[in-house]
Amino acid sequence: MKIILVNPNYEGSLESKRAYIPLGLAYIAAVIRKSNRHQLKVIDAAALDLPDDKLLEEIKNFNADVVAVGAVTDLMKAAVNVCNIAKKAGAKTVIGGVHPTILPDETIAFEEVDIVIIGEGEYTLLKLLDTLEKKSSLRKVDGIFFKEKIKDKIKVLKNKPRKAIENLDELPFPARDLFPWKLYSSYSSIVRKTPSMHMMTSRGCPFHCTFCASQSLWKNCRARSAKSIADEIEELIKNFGIKEIYLFDDTFNLNLKRAEEICDEIINRRLKICLRVQARVLPMTEQLLKKMKKAGCWCIYYGIESGNEMVLKDIKKNISLEQARKTFRMTENAGIRTFGFFMIGLPKDDRKTIEDTLNFALEINPDFVNFGILIVYPGTEIYELAIKEKSINRIKPKEIFKPSRYTNKNLSDEELQKELSNIYKKFYIRPGYMIRRLLRIRTFNELKANITSGLPMLKGKNPFIVAKKWIASD
Secondary structure, three states: OEEEEEEOOOOOOHHHHOOOOOHHHHHHHHHHHHHOOOEEEEEEHHHHOOOHHHHHHHHHHHOOOEEEEEOOHHHHHHHHHHHHHHHHOOOEEEEEOHHHHHOHHHHHOOOOOOEEEOOOOHHHHHHHHHHHHHOOOHHHOOOEEEEEEEOOEEEEEEOOOOOOOOOHHHOOOOOHHHOOHHHOOOOOOOOOOOOEEEEOOEEOOOOOOOOOOHHHHHOOOEEOOHHHHHHHHHHHHHHHOOOEEEEOOOOOOOOHHHHHHHHHHHHHOOOOOEEEEEEOOOOOOHHHHHHHHHOOEEEEEEEEEOOOHHHHHHOOOOOOHHHHHHHHHHHHHOOOEEEEEEEEOOOOOOHHHHHHHHHHHHHHOOOEEEEEEOEEOOOOHHHHHHHHOOOOOOOOOOOOOOOEEOOOOOOOHHHHHHHHHHHHHHHHOOHHHHHHHHHOOOOHHHHHHHHHHHHHHHOOOOOOOOOOOOOOOO
């Protein structure tokens, strides 16, 4: 079979489109290539900013039998458009990813979509291709919804779910070489060294934050071994010349022993790499932080969300402000920079709790902060709450859902936007903070990044998503 994997083009700045290699597609491409049973082509239409007519031309020239596209909720319109283009070229269409997994019935309803993959797509798509090539029944392929003609009527058939991949080490490393990888840059204004890439060392999260869809997507937690992770880092250094890696896991420190093993493996191999990781404020230890520092970690992203205990409890964050204080102190003492994530417009938020959040951010004083207004996504508890409160309608079949802000009962959208702008100004426009940040610059790349993000900060805007220029790979 001839298959094309497509990352859809979408409206947005070219810089944001070239943020990261789409790892989901890169993993699927690696599995298909390793099987050596099908002809494979990868098109990152977003990174290439490929117009529809050129995509159609690419599909026709390759004479693709199948076109598979990945989609999150924000990109469903673009993903369905790819399916429409593929149908014009006579190809069978497959769609997978977060949104189709959470809403398979609503996704398969699109006329342009032939097959929906639910959950992890690596082995499901490979089995699907083998089955199509043999012209066997798709009823034997676990993990898909598909359309079949029965007595002159098109019916949707729903196969049983595919079991999760228990041993993630068995997966080949993402086929990054099939993507225009030199175009990508980490979508951040805090990258210390370039070129930079990201990687995942685990799948899933055991926590139940009301604003997050991770539980709906992954169901259970699985993690790769320290050896596998170090092997991939070595490959990135050797084959791509990578100098910095962002570990994109939901929670790097979920298992303290495993996190230490990863650090030990990097240290023992003497891998020269800068690391940024995502972690929770609990669990965290001084011992792990010291090892992370020695392994090359220079920045940790912590999700705190609110500076008010009542709000934290309401969103089921399962942390306390005192735990956050302690972890930020330990991280600072270990010589690692901190990045704090906060949200406003949460269900229990009002002016007082938002003020608490700003004051707490000022108190723990991260090197970087990102404040955002809560957005409602399907698969989250807050999505169900918003439906119950009748502020949004449940997504219907064939509907393109545009994620929107949660309708806070205490503050309007306009008021929340003013609060957000005020928060950014009060946090970033402080002489002490600005001097501290400048004194901590260690590379020319950091200097460029700070200049890039400076103007949005002065205007009270998010410096991590509105800057016009981003640091490109060397």
